[in-house]
Amino acid sequence: MLLVGHKEQWEYLKRSIENNRVAHAYLFYGPSNIGKRTVAMEFVKLLNCHNSDIRPCGKCVSCKNFENGIHPDLLVLKPEPPENSDKNDKSGNLAVRINQIDKLKSGFSLSPSDSGYKAAIIDGAGAMTYDAQGSLLKILEEPKGKAVIIIVAEQADQLLSTIVSRCQLMRFDLIQREHIKESLEKGNVPKKTAEEISWLSFGRPGLAVEYYKNPELAELQKKRIGDFVKLSKAPLVTRFKYAESLAKDTELMYSSIDIWISYFRELLLESLGKDKNHFILPAADWSKIKIRNIIRIIEKIRFIIKTTNANPRLALEVLFMKI
Template sequence: MSDDLPAEADRADGAPHPRETAHLFGQGDAEAAFLEAVAQDRLHHAWLLTGPKGVGKATLAWRLARFLLAEAPADAGFFGDAPPTPTSLDIPRDHPVARRIAALSEPGLLLIRRAWDSDRKKLKSQITVDEVRKLNEFFGLTATDGGRRIVIVDAADELNPSAANALLKVLEEPPKRAVLILVSHQPARLLPTIRSRCRTLRLGEVGPEDMARALSQAGVTPEDGLALSELAQGSVGEAIRLLSQDGPGLYATIVRLISGGPRMDRQALRAFAENVTVRGAEERQDLAVRLLNLALVRLARTGAGRPPLAEAAPGEIEAWRRLAPDAGRAQVWATLQQELSSRIAHGRAVNIDAQSLLTDAFLRIDEAARD
């Protein structure tokens, strides 16, 4: 994206926008449940799409929107006859509705997301009530074709209290032919009354084969797709972020350092800590912390009898089996993972030097390997 254009709050770095994504992989059950509701004329007025971040919730939201706007309602057939029962959410790219949605010019669709703060030149941290109030004007306009009105809220977790209450009022008294689609990464953060007024579709983690297909669609071809899938934990969005920051390379370095315990290579540790904590590389630093946490989780699970199904770095499983040969050692690593996670989070919150924090974490890991 050009630096001259405002960022889109609902777009992952390095990935196409979900509205530009034609196909959704690995979420056939969720799509089938929606199509069944349509076929049985039980289309709910509000749908809550939940699941881990990056598994395709936003892509599904846009697929639902295209489908609902392009397909005739069940009561719209000629002479009272119903249109054929749909079997797929796919809408051709050259369909007028698909083209208008891609250009954000479809009059029957309203997107609610975090707005761009033109004064601060960054995205707002929350969805404000002003964004939700756009619903009043949107629903106040009469659809020229008598068709549906679709609203996508991405992500509903980001609604501030006033915005959440304003949305709740719409959910309580939805306009005729309105369908609201809420994307939520953490549904527990939503008002219980919002959740109760929606039908939930939960999306699961994406398997390695579907992950490869989804990455190919996004124009990404990783060198080791299986390792990337392990690191991304079934999230296509996370896989794309990992690749943009050389996540597989960072994880391989973390594994080498930990596997060196109890005689960790201090020079290699110093070089790694310096590399990921340079000024202006906050995203890389965040990624390094997440991957360190993941490595310790995988190490602890190995000792508990649940080793990784596949290696995310060369020599990983062998190293974890050596460092965590039994349940007792698994508990040591699990406890250390929790302690280091809290320690690093607190240290960053009070602006302790990032390089010192990371170095100290690895030294504590090295010490634990001696015990």
């Protein structure tokens, strides 16, 4: 696992073990793909490591079991499609559901298998159903011995305030591009590739790793940025067709919207004079005012799609008409 940045958070967690002040529940929040889950995994690994309380040794039975995903005291939950649905269905509707929280509850009712901690990581907790949150709240209200729950979400306000108030909050931020590049190079990624994917990952080491493993994904991201720039000059019928096809794949739609926002923020920085000589993404020759407006429109459309019942295709059409 690539652990990049987040030194302060890591030091804090380490100290909590040293001082015997591990909280029963943590909420790790911040942008996606920046390494929150990686830190959570390292932390629970360290809590259970037989050899060290500084870094997980990676050699003891406990560390090995964590790495192989078979540790009996670790449960990782993430958003899933509804039970009995087609796993390949891409229409969305992924959520952390009450049956998963029930599993957590029964797992936590048993003692840890050795002297360590029972641990649960709830990834993508922003997509937890209301029922599941209610059930989780009950577990948090009755903390038990050596057990820790780490909730991972993009924003704290995606969760009930009663849940948030029972968690130790830890905020995570985007990572500087230089740090991502250095880590990639340390991992023997060729310099040119490291340069390119560190740009394209927009502060998210998780994405950088994915791009390295799947170069075609990096190309796809570049294409999506290029598409947006081209759409701004295309006839309306082309824009509407693009909206229609993108709206059919919820995951692709959200990731496209996210990458456009990241791209235009980067472009804005570039137009303000930073890193001008190194900018390697597709270029759009737009004024600062236009870029700011575009960011605002995309953010608004994302908000509308995520929080209302608005038809995503129509919302995307509005977006593409305004660029």
